[in-house]
Amino acid sequence: MDPECAKKVRLMDLEFRVLHNKLFEDRFFQKIAASQNSELKELNKNQPLVIMIIGSVKEIMPSTIGTYVGMDRSSLSRMVDSLEEKGFVRRKNDPEDRRKVLISLTEKGERCYDFLNRKSEEMAAEILGLVEEQDLRDFEKGLETMLRVLRKIDSAMESRK
Template sequence: MDEATLKKIILLMMERDALDNLIFEQTFQKKIISKFKNLSKNQPMVIKIIGMEGEIMPSTIGKYTGMEKSSLTRMVDDLEKKGMVFRKTDPEDRRKVLVSLTDKGLDCYNYTNEITDELFEFVDEKDVEDYVQSLEIMVRILRKTAARQTKFI
């Protein structure tokens, strides 16, 4: 890869991260935490993930968030204490645990959807299509890079 391409990639990634921080951390999370005051910074996104999946194994949440197992266990414990989620044993494999939303967690999840709709109400279908396609490409490339990275560590 030539230096100009690498420079462009790095600058675009930095700008993407800054915009992501502005939209999701400063807007999305602040709105949710202002309504559900007892949630910590990352908990609204975990609630959103659980809500989208319905029932989910904690390891899958870890895949989406990049959280370590111990941190994730503490977060799910905390969300359970706050009445947002509950755990149950997978009926098909009793060794697995599934996490689901309670009614209170579902209220929060529905509120996250309202905020997401507000944030993206001005984006047209073509932009959404392009965005999804670019995310799929980025994730594919990052997975290749991550798989290669683990060979060197």
């Protein structure tokens, strides 16, 4: 790869991450902090994201959560322990492989997920409503392209192991 192209890709990726964090993640956490939802007040900064991940797939292995949020095994274990103690999640053995543990949301966790999901949808509509329809389609197409390329890279790297 051309070094100038590689440099440009790295800089655009960095700017994308910064803007995404500023426009979506920071704003999302501000909305959560400002909400009057007492259950949300029990959560630390990373826990709402973990609840969103679990809620979107219903059951998930802790190692998969760790991959998604970039946490090591011990930090993730402490977080899941904390969420379990607070009544947001439950652990159960995978019926297909008793060595594996699956994490799912409790009723309290589901309520929290519903609230977070609603806030996330409202915020996305608000932010994405600031651009024209064609820009939104271009953005969607760009994200699809980014994901396709990143999946190829991930697959190629996994095959090297």
